[in-house]
Amino acid sequence: MEAPVNKKTFPKGGPREKVLKHGVAALTDEELLALFLRIGRPGIPVIELARELLTHFGSLYWLLSADFKQFNAVRGIGVATFTQFSAIAELARRYYYAQVMSEPHLRSTEMTKTFLQSQLDGEEREVFIVVFLNNQHQIIKSLRMFAGTLSHVEVHPREIVREAIKINAAAVILSHNHPSGLAEPSEADKVITERIIKSCNFMEIRVLDHIVVGRGECVSFAERGWI
Numbered sequence: 486m487e488a489p490v491n492k493k494t495f496p497k498g499g500p501r502e503k504v505l506k507h508g509v510a511a512l513t514d515e516e517l518l519a520l521f522l523r524i525g526r527p528g529i530p531v532i533e534l535a536r537e538l539l540t541h542f543g544s545l546y547w548l549l550s551a552d553f554k555q556f557n558a559v560r561g562i563g564v565a566t567f568t569q570f571s572a573i574a575e576l577a578r579r580y581y582y583a584q585v586m587s588e589p590h591l592r593s594t595e596m597t598k599t600f601l602q603s604q605l606d607g608e609e610r611e612v613f614i615v616v617f618l619n620n621q622h623q624i625i626k627s628l629r630m631f632a633g634t635l636s637h638v639e640v641h642p643r644e645i646v647r648e649a650i651k652i653n654a655a656a657v658i659l660s661h662n663h664p665s666g667l668a669e670p671s672e673a674d675k676v677i678t679e680r681i682i683k684s685c686n687f688m689e690i691r692v693l694d695h696i697v698v699g700r701g702e703c704v705s706f707a708e709r710g711w712i
Contacts, residue, residue: 499532514545521569526560538562546701549574550607578603582627590622597658598696598703605662605698611638613661615645617654618693625652635664640677642684649690657685659695668699670706678706 500516509517518535525531541559542548549570556567581603591597597616604627605612613631618624628648631640638661649657659681661674674697682692694707706712 514539518545518548521573522566549577550700574607578606586624586627588624591618591624591658594694594705594708597694598705601658601660601696602698602703605660606700608662609664610634611636611661611664613638613640613659615648616658616660617649617652618656618658619653620655622656622693625654637673640681642677642681645681646684646688646690649685650688654690656691656693658693660698662698666700668697668702668704670695670697670704675711678712682712 500512500520503511503516504520512520515532515535518538519531522531522535522538525534529537538548538559539545542551542555551570553564553567556562556570581600585591585596585600588596601614601616604614611633612629613633614627615630616624616627630644630648631638633639640661645657645659648654659678674695678692678695681695685692692712694705694712696706697704
């Protein structure tokens with residue numbers, strides 16, 4: 486039997502009732518966050534606490550991307566809440582991975598961007614991901630191939646080609662993150678992309694895109710006309 490609703494925490498007409506009547510998509514960011522917080526602080530209802538957190542961090546995105554030091558600066562928010570929110574972010578990451586891997590093919594650049602952003606958000610160093618596809622653009626697998634520092638990752642085109650041949654991939658999508666938050670590709674990004682394209686061309690492997698992930702934004706080489 487489901488436990489009774491704590492009316493002091495969620496009054497009549499609150500988020501839980503709203504979900505039952507209208508579905509979870511009808512919730513505001515504050516109401517959705519309040520469901521996970523469950524309780525407020527002494528003298529502060531949970532909805533007000535949720536509003537305070539969103540105001541402090543700026544958005545749900547920045548809230549779920551915050552590290553423990555940033556969380557610890559907010560009064561009344563401790564280890565339990567931080568670990569819970571970190572788990573929510575990881576759950577979303579795994580959900581997007583499972584969703585994309587279950588699709589017959591990548592339907593759009595936007596879908597690809599959403600997937601790659603979910604995989605690279607919150608990384609504190611540069612990580613280079615390669616998505617391997619067959620000749621019908623169905624995903625064979627997505628692999629984190631290289632990891633580096635805050636501002637640099639060393640990428641080896643031969644390793645990408647070797648992996649593509651091993652799993653019989655016909656095409657690849659490249660992606661890496663900028664921990665600084667700015668998604669605009671650097672000259673070094675453009676140079677390594679050209680090197681990878683040249684290496685892949687020798688084995689008739691197509692490079693479909695290179696997507697650079699920043700904080701809340703992505704840049705697609707294909708959309709810019711660079712590939």
